[in-house]
Amino acid sequence: MAKTAVRERPTFRCAECGWLTAKWVGRCGECQAWGTVADTTAPAVRTTRAGPVSSAARPIGEVDVEAARAVPTGVDELDRVLGGGMVPGAVILMAGEPGVGKSTLLLDVAARFAERARALYVTGEESTAQVRLRADRIGALRDELFLAAETDLAAVLGHIDAVKPDLLVVDSVQTIASAEVDGSPGNVSQVREVAAALIRVAKERGIATVLVGHVTKDGSIAGPRLLEHLVDVVLHFEGDRNSRLRLVRGVKNRYGPSDEVGCFDLSDDGIVGLADPSGLFLSQQREAVPGTCVTVTVEGKRPLVAEVQSLVVPSLLNSPRRTTSGLDGGRLAMVLAVLQRRAQVQVGACDVYASTVGGVRLTEPATDLAVALAVAGSAKNDALATGLVAIGEVGLAGEIRRVTGTARRLSEAARLGFTHALVPPDPGKVPSGIEAIEVRDLPHALRVAFPGAEVIRFASRRH
Secondary structure, eight states: OOOEEEEEOOOEEETTTOOEESSOOSBOTTTOOBSOEEEOOOEEEEEOOOOOOSSOOOOGGGSOOGGGOOBOOSOHHHHHHHTSSBOTTOEEEEEEOTTSSHHHHHHHHHHHHTTTSOEEEEESSSOHHHHHHHHHHHTOOOTTEEEEEOOBHHHHHHHHHHHOOSEEEEEOGGGOBOTTSOSOTTSHHHHHHHHHHHHHHHHHHTOEEEEEEOBOTTSSBSSOTHHHHHSSEEEEEEOOTTSSEEEEEEEEESSSOSSOEEEEEEETTEEEEOSOGGGGGSOOOSSOOTTEEEEEEEETTEEEEEEEEEEEEEOSSSSOOEEEESBOHHHHHHHHHHHHHHSOOOOTTEEEEEEESTTOOBOSGGGHHHHHHHHHHHHTTOOOOTTEEEOOEEOTTSBEEOOTTHHHHHHHHHHTTOOEEEEOSOOOOOOTTOEEEEOOBHHHHHHHHSTTOOOOOOOOOOO
């Protein structure tokens, strides 16, 4: 006979981040917010009684796979990240900073989807007139694209019943609230309830659903971590407001690769996918310029050729500046230390400015060698040879370490016309059209890159 056990356990939950504790405290131990921990004790009911099933179990070979086929969105770069398109019933969470272009991209996707099916766009942050103006600007007016401005969960579900869409876009999940749950829109309980209700409807009716999410100051998705576990796909929409380049990065994907990246160009006329974005990350200088070096980074599975620029000048300050744009400041500091200690490039009394071209952000260690060569070239006012790229990680001992995907990187560089590459030892198979020059450490790389030249050593001075 089935048994049911009922017992109460004291539980206190933070209304901001969902942190749980067995006793009340005035300050949340997770988000450090004051006065947000409240008693949520409720009877814990556990039962082993059998219940009705939604559908009978069948042999796995008899399951129809057509229902899980991805449907292309019409935006090739987004399809690349999703693994071919949107799967009916899949729930996608797209997060990004305010103003980065999430709404513009999703409105364009909904309009393209509406050319062959029915789409519903629910906005909780703007009025329908504001969204209509954006649709006019980017050419996203379609007869089968329906628009609603709602902040109540029940009203959103009512629109779904009335429109019966094949694609649902909710912008954003933090602005929708349920009257059945206490708290303001965006808190942990509301986000959990709204997301669970929309996911349940999407699975039951086979509606491809996109939820727009906010991000915190540190770039993580706002709200409970449970939200990322409930959805099928998590996408991060990235980009610098001062640049037109936008990246959609797959973080989680149950239906395809989780490490793909899509590139987009955001302009006043809308957002356009970039099938070949490498040219955006190179300057238009026809002649070699001191302080520049080209490298090849890998975003997801896509190699991108990018240019690093550096300027080294004697400092007039007691604490010389280290300024970066598109590069990790800590990584640059490490490269400067190795340059000074292992390669005798004295830049300790100099201001060092380092940046990338086109707004791309280089984070992987494979770009260390290019950063080091750019700084050394600026320090001695000598330019690298045209047609040269540098790939490799710099270790603290000055050694050049191997990186993954060297063949793909070299193939991309050769496709864009580069003829020589400085690479770590044993690079593997080198594609035709480019010559790989192996360098074992940083001093060796400097001798190869700048033959017959002396590195200028700025004397340490203080004012």
